[in-house]
Amino acid sequence: MPKSPNTIDGRLWDELRHAAGEGNVTHDLIDLVSYSYDASDHFGRPQAGVWATDTHQVSRIMEWAQRHRVPVLPRGAGTSLSGMTVPAAGGIVLDMNRMNRILALRVPDRLVIVQPGVVYANLQKALAPLGFFFPPDPASGSVCTIGGNVATNAGGIRGAKYGVTQDYVLGLEVVLADGRIMRTGSKCMKSVSGYDLTKLFVGSEGTLGVVTEVTLKIHPLPRHTVTASIAFEQLSDAGRAVSQIVQAGIVPCVMEIVDSVCVGILRRQAELEVPDVEALILLESDGQTEGEAVQEMERALAIATECGGTHLKRARSREEAAKLWRARRALGSIITRLRPSFSVEDVTVPISRVPELLSVVQDISRRHKVEIATMGHAGDGNLHPAFTFDRSNPDEVHRVEDAASELFKATIELEGTITGEHGIGLSKAQYLAWEHDATALKMMKALKRTFDPHGILNPGKMALDD
Amino acid sequence: MPKSPNTIDGRLWDELRHAAGEGNVTHDLIDLVSYSYDASDHFGRPQAGVWATDTHQVSRIMEWAQRHRVPVLPRGAGTSLSGMTVPAAGGIVLDMNRMNRILALRVPDRLVIVQPGVVYANLQKALAPLGFFFPPDPASGSVCTIGGNVATNAGGIRGAKYGVTQDYVLGLEVVLADGRIMRTGSKCMKSVSGYDLTKLFVGSEGTLGVVTEVTLKIHPLPRHTVTASIAFEQLSDAGRAVSQIVQAGIVPCVMEIVDSVCVGILRRQAELEVPDVEALILLESDGQTEGEAVQEMERALAIATECGGTHLKRARSREEAAKLWRARRALGSIITRLRPSFSVEDVTVPISRVPELLSVVQDISRRHKVEIATMGHAGDGNLHPAFTFDRSNPDEVHRVEDAASELFKATIELEGTITGEHGIGLSKAQYLAWEHDATALKMMKALKRTFDPHGILNPGKMALDD
Numbered sequence: 001m002p003k004s005p006n007t008i009d010g011r012l013w014d015e016l017r018h019a020a021g022e023g024n025v026t027h028d029l030i031d032l033v034s035y036s037y038d039a040s041d042h043f044g045r046p047q048a049g050v051w052a053t054d055t056h057q058v059s060r061i062m063e064w065a066q067r068h069r070v071p072v073l074p075r076g077a078g079t080s081l082s083g084m085t086v087p088a089a090g091g092i093v094l095d096m097n098r099m100n101r102i103l104a105l106r107v108p109d110r111l112v113i114v115q116p117g118v119v120y121a122n123l124q125k126a127l128a129p130l131g132f133f134f135p136p137d138p139a140s141g142s143v144c145t146i147g148g149n150v151a152t153n154a155g156g157i158r159g160a161k162y163g164v165t166q167d168y169v170l171g172l173e174v175v176l177a178d179g180r181i182m183r184t185g186s187k188c189m190k191s192v193s194g195y196d197l198t199k200l201f202v203g204s205e206g207t208l209g210v211v212t213e214v215t216l217k218i219h220p221l222p223r224h225t226v227t228a229s230i231a232f233e234q235l236s237d238a239g240r241a242v243s244q245i246v247q248a249g250i251v252p253c254v255m256e257i258v259d260s261v262c263v264g265i266l267r268r269q270a271e272l273e274v275p276d277v278e279a280l281i282l283l284e285s286d287g288q289t290e291g292e293a294v295q296e297m298e299r300a301l302a303i304a305t306e307c308g309g310t311h312l313k314r315a316r317s318r319e320e321a322a323k324l325w326r327a328r329r330a331l332g333s334i335i336t337r338l339r340p341s342f343s344v345e346d347v348t349v350p351i352s353r354v355p356e357l358l359s360v361v362q363d364i365s366r367r368h369k370v371e372i373a374t375m376g377h378a379g380d381g382n383l384h385p386a387f388t389f390d391r392s393n394p395d396e397v398h399r400v401e402d403a404a405s406e407l408f409k410a411t412i413e414l415e416g417t418i419t420g421e422h423g424i425g426l427s428k429a430q431y432l433a434w435e436h437d438a439t440a441l442k443m444m445k446a447l448k449r450t451f452d453p454h455g456i457l458n459p460g461k462m463a464l465d466d
Numbered sequence: 467m468p469k470s471p472n473t474i475d476g477r478l479w480d481e482l483r484h485a486a487g488e489g490n491v492t493h494d495l496i497d498l499v500s501y502s503y504d505a506s507d508h509f510g511r512p513q514a515g516v517w518a519t520d521t522h523q524v525s526r527i528m529e530w531a532q533r534h535r536v537p538v539l540p541r542g543a544g545t546s547l548s549g550m551t552v553p554a555a556g557g558i559v560l561d562m563n564r565m566n567r568i569l570a571l572r573v574p575d576r577l578v579i580v581q582p583g584v585v586y587a588n589l590q591k592a593l594a595p596l597g598f599f600f601p602p603d604p605a606s607g608s609v610c611t612i613g614g615n616v617a618t619n620a621g622g623i624r625g626a627k628y629g630v631t632q633d634y635v636l637g638l639e640v641v642l643a644d645g646r647i648m649r650t651g652s653k654c655m656k657s658v659s660g661y662d663l664t665k666l667f668v669g670s671e672g673t674l675g676v677v678t679e680v681t682l683k684i685h686p687l688p689r690h691t692v693t694a695s696i697a698f699e700q701l702s703d704a705g706r707a708v709s710q711i712v713q714a715g716i717v718p719c720v721m722e723i724v725d726s727v728c729v730g731i732l733r734r735q736a737e738l739e740v741p742d743v744e745a746l747i748l749l750e751s752d753g754q755t756e757g758e759a760v761q762e763m764e765r766a767l768a769i770a771t772e773c774g775g776t777h778l779k780r781a782r783s784r785e786e787a788a789k790l791w792r793a794r795r796a797l798g799s800i801i802t803r804l805r806p807s808f809s810v811e812d813v814t815v816p817i818s819r820v821p822e823l824l825s826v827v828q829d830i831s832r833r834h835k836v837e838i839a840t841m842g843h844a845g846d847g848n849l850h851p852a853f854t855f856d857r858s859n860p861d862e863v864h865r866v867e868d869a870a871s872e873l874f875k876a877t878i879e880l881e882g883t884i885t886g887e888h889g890i891g892l893s894k895a896q897y898l899a900w901e902h903d904a905t906a907l908k909m910m911k912a913l914k915r916t917f918d919p920h921g922i923l924n925p926g927k928m929a930l931d932d
Contacts, residue, residue: 108709108818109847131715153658164656166665167633182905188814189846190630191883192619192669193890193901194928195910199632199665203658220715243574249597249686292758348654352574380655381575417657424659435659439648443917444661450912462660 012068016048016092019060024051035075035093039140041343041391042083042426046073046093052117053098055173055181055212061094062210063179065456073458074206076117076145079138081344082425084152084205088460094210096147102126103213110218111170111187116147116211132218135162138421139332147211153203155421160379161253161286162219164421166202173213174201177452187215200447205423206458207465208451222253222286226297227321230309231277235259235362237308238279239355242378244307245300246351252300254284255379256328259358262373265334272327275311279358281378282328284321328375332386335373339388343427345404347411348382348420360410361385368403370396382420408434429463478534482514482558485526490517501541501559505606507809507857508549508892512539512559518583519564521639521647521678527560528676529645531922539924540672542583542611545604547810548891550618550671554926560676562613568592569679576684577636577653582613582677598684601628604887605798613677619669621887626845627719627752628685630887632668639679640667643918653681666913671889672924673931674917688719688752692759693787694767696775697743701725701828703774704745705821708844710769712817718766720750721845722794725824728839731800738793741777745824747844748794750787794841798852801839805854809893811870813877814848814886826876827851834869836862848886874900895929 017025026032026049036045052058052074065072071091078085087093100117107130114123120134120141127133137156138144148154150172155164171185185191185198201208232238238257245255258266258280266274274280281304285296301312315321336342349357358374361383365372376383385407389396408418408431418424418431433441441464448455448464455465483491492498492515502511518524518540531538537557544551553559566583573596580589586600586607593599603622604610614620616638621630637651651657651664667674698704704723711721724732724746732740740746747770751762767778781787802808815823824840827849831838842849851873855862874884874897884890884897899907907930914921914930921931 106816106818108713109816110712111816153662155656155658159656163633166662167629176905176909180905181903182909183903184906186814186883186901187816187881188848188883188886189817190621190625190814190848190886192621192887193883193885193894194898194906194930195674195913196619196632196665196669197906197909199662203662208661220717246576247574251686287753287755287758289753289755289758289761292753292755295755348652348656350572350575350577350653351655352572382654382656415653417652417654417659419659420654420656421658428659432660435652437647437649439642439646440650440660440663443642443648443663446916447661447913450916451909464660 016050016061016064019064020050021053021057024053035087038078038080038083038085040081040083040086040425040427041341042086042088044086044088045090046087047090048092049095050092051095051098055175058094058175058210058212059179059181062175062177065092066178066454069454069456071456071459074147074210076148077140077143079140079144079148080152080425081422082427084423084425084461086426088426096145099212105130107132109187110189111215112218113213113215114146116145116150116214118146120144120146120149127218128221131221133221134168134216135219136165136168139329146214150202150211150214151204151206152421152423155382157254157256157377159377159382160255161251166199168217169198169202169214170217171215172198172201172211174209174211176209177454177457185215189217203423205425205461207448207461208457223288224290224293225284225286225321226293227284227315227324228297228301229280229282229313229324230301230304231275231311232279232281232309233277234308235278235358236355238281239358241281241304241307241309242354243352244303248299248303250296250300252283252285252296252379254282256282257354257376257378258331259374262331262375265331265373266327269334271323282324331375335386335388339371339390341391342386342388343400344384344386345407346382346384346420346422347407347416347418349411349414349416351381353414353416354378354381354383356414357383357411357416361407364403364406368399370399370403405431424462426460429461432463479514482516482530485530486516486523487519490519501553504544504546504549504551506547506549506552506891506893507807508552508554510552510554510556512553513556514558515561516558517561517564521641524560524641524676524678525645525647528641528643531558532644532920535920535922537922537925540613540676542614543606543609545606545610545614546618546891547888548893550889550891550927552892554892562611565678571596573598575653576655577681578684579679579681580612582611582616582680584612586610586612586615593684594687597687599687600634600682601685602631602634605795612680616668616677616680617670617672618887618889621848623720623722623843625843625848626721627717632665634683635664635668635680636683637681638664638667638677640675640677642675643920643923651681655683669889671891671927673914673927674923689754690756690759691750691752692763693750693781693790694763695746695748695779695790696767696770697741697777698745698747698775699743700774701744701824702821704747705824707747707770707773707775708820709818710773711766714765714769716762716766718749718751718762718845720748722748723820723842723844724797725840728797728841731797731839732793735800737789748790797841801852801854805837805856807857808852808854809866810850810852811873812848812850812886812888813873813882813884815877815880815882817847819880819882820844820847820849822880823849823877823882827873830869830872834865836865836869871897890928892926895927898929
């Protein structure tokens with residue numbers, strides 16, 4: 001991967017300041033240090049931070065960067081769990097957070113047009129009074145940006161029913177590596193006019209271009225939701241319940257599974273009364289009528305009960321439902337505090353193989369003497385095994401690395417994917433070749449070269465730029 | 467675009483027979499003539515037809531073709547309305563219809579794995595008893611193939627609620643131009659592992675590779691549907707009704723609009739009692755409970771009535787609903803018989819601009835003295851203006867061409883796309899540059915060169931191979 005020139009001389013910075021506009025470039029250590037991290041444990045310091053203000057300015061910045069072969073990393077909230085937003089090769093961080101305007105809320109057209117720096121939660125706040133929402137729901141929703149959602153193809157707990165970011169991106173405005181501005185897609189619900197450049201950019205981790213505008217399809221908010229939880233003495237019974245619910249043609253908007261480690265945490269820490277079992281399934285169903293939501297839930301619960309589910313609890317109020325989801329969400333942050341370090345994976349398998357993956361995780365945990373707490377989106381086969389450890393203990397770090405790489409291998413053997421929603425970034429770059437055949441990898445690298453021949457866009461990510 | 471060698475000598479054909487297997491190559495005129503047409507009015511005769519039997523055979527055929535620079539056109543049922551399956555540059559037609567096995571019905575994983583030659587209707591027949599379906603619904607469903615659905619990113623009348631083919635393709639096996647075999651995507655509900663090669667192939671019209679296996683996400687069949695129709699004295703009121711229904715957060719699984727020309731046809735020919743009005747809207751809503759379907763329908767009908775809708779008819783039985791959809795489907799074939807020739811467009815605009823597009827169509831029809839009957843999927847802004855004319859009358863042909871090109875221009879001015887579901891093929895190749903900016907076109911052409919450097923895959927389509 002191309003490295004940023006070690007010493008970018010004064011003339012170059014003058015040029016950049018001219019391109020970006022006075023006051024939009026920083027070399028302050030406090031800024032550079034902030035830009036050196038994301039939510040992963042990777043680190044890399046940029047030589048400058050640049051605030052993007054508008055498309056033409058981004059175009060001028062990219063022209064400058066391409067001319068001088070300076071790496072550019074577009075960055076939103078920096079919540080990546082895979083090191084996607086860490087400037088591994090130096091260069092400049094292009095901070096998109098000031099391009100944060102909602103440009104149009106076009107409800108009769110079922111779409112919104114936003115700048116990439118719009119915070120996910122702010123978009124939802126603008127849409128809710130209109131009776132609409134943007135269905136993907138990354139856990140970092142309160143701070144992450146739509147640009148980041150597009151770059152990672154963000155998912156979340158509603159994926160089984162509502163899909164992921166890709167399913168909602170109708171069109172983009174993109175600045176290419178050489179500064180050219182390109183529009184993809186359209187303002188229509190569908191189009192088959194030429195190759196689908198839009199979907200190619202979704203999930204491309206800032207390696208193909210800088211997204212400067214996003215057109216998103218929106219969806220009517222469901223008017224009714226029903227929430228319940230059910231416990232399983234045996235993990236395998238929980239897995240069977242998930243499979244049979246899917247087989248019965250039931251797609252709850254949420255079907256979360258948490259393992260015994262998480263059950264233990266919930267029992268010790270949270271505000272819920274949780275039985276001492278191997279697994280819990282948390283369910284939410286929705287509909288425009290109460291009947292639709294209730295009937296779906298009751299069908300799912302009947303199957304879960306037949307599969308050995310016990311301690312069935314239906315939330316009797318919004319507060320009770322909110323309490324359940326608060327506890328589920330709290331799990332992540334509780335886990336991060338259990339030990340000095342943690343890393344969370346997002347391996348995904350075909351739905352029916354969730355129980356196998358869960359027992360693989362338990363086996364890996366035991367053999368490598370690594371603590372793993374697993375929760376996940378059973379409805380779309382996406383599990384989040386969270387490794388907790390102490391980074392100052394080299395032996396433990398080594399065991400965690402071995403355990404993770406074994407987990408990826410096992411996932412692929414189960415016809416799975418090493419990343420369902422966090423992306424490849426730096427964390428999984430070395431594993432990409434395990435999942436894809438040599439031809440697919442070659443074509444991905446060819447795409448990278450086609451869009452970014454000098455490899456200046458987010459170099460090192462996905463390991464596609466060699 | 468590369469032309470097939472005019473005289474492919476005997477040795478070449480021997481090599482092809484060796485690669486494809488004895489009995490899988492035809493030069494019979496009766497076959498070549500069949501392969502010269504599709505459902506458009508384009509024509510081009512191939513030098514041979516080859517039956518694909520398996521992935522490795524397709525790989526050998528592509529190696530042969532690339533070595534000798536022979537154009538290859540993969541073909542399913544040949545139902546393309548845009549000339550996508552006409553061998554414009556000669557070469558060989560690769561007939562995929564014998565690769566027609568459903569390889570796996572994995573309901574607990576919510577997916578099926580099929581060969582490209584599986585007929586759409588056969589897949590639905592296999593899925594229905596399991597309570598599932600593949601939601602896209604091209605009008606040619608009784609004969610078209612899944613490979614063709616992937617190549618065109620097929621849509622249909624349920625698009626507003628259920629999306630298009632792209633939303634259901636999880637992974638592909640593809641043979642590239644040089645014979646290399648590549649797998650894309652996964653067997654998981656979601657994956658963000660590397661660039662999304664899958665979606666790039668969906669809708670690429672056989673110009674990037676030959677799809678030899680398709681993994682599709684499936685969806686539970688709704689258990690209840692409700693059907694109704696409502697008439698509008700004023701076309702503009704019908705348009706307003708569509709907008710307001712969408713704005714109210716109602717997404718009927720079908721919301722069809724038919725104009726006064728179609729109303730006239732329905733009044734004369736069909737089995738329905740239809741009032742003499744400017745527009746009809748046909749609605750279907752669905753749900754897992756009757757209440758969900760009924761409530762959605764009643765909300766939509768209340769809005770439609772407020773907007774001036776009259777002659778409201780709720781189907782009181784499955785038979786009545788079937789009669790309505792039979793009449794709607796019959797419209798297409800009745801129109802084809804009105805005059806010696808016809809062509810049907812698939813322009814698409816943002817939903818709220820449907821009424822504007824409808825009045826543009828009327829205006830164009832009047833000014834160019836061309837008969838146009840328009841029906842369409844109002845819920846996703848996709849209209850089908852059908853031009854009827856006499857191809858033996860050069861003046862009339864000229865007027866139709868002028869009218870069509872004016873329609874495309876007007877559609878683009880309304881922020882629309884020239885093709886919502888039929889594809890670019892040959893018919894719209896010359897208009898692609900109207901819709902996309904120069905940079906987007908350049909990148910599409912670069913993608914074509916990346917995957918097919920010698921331009922042997924379906925040359926001439928989309929005009930991306932120059």
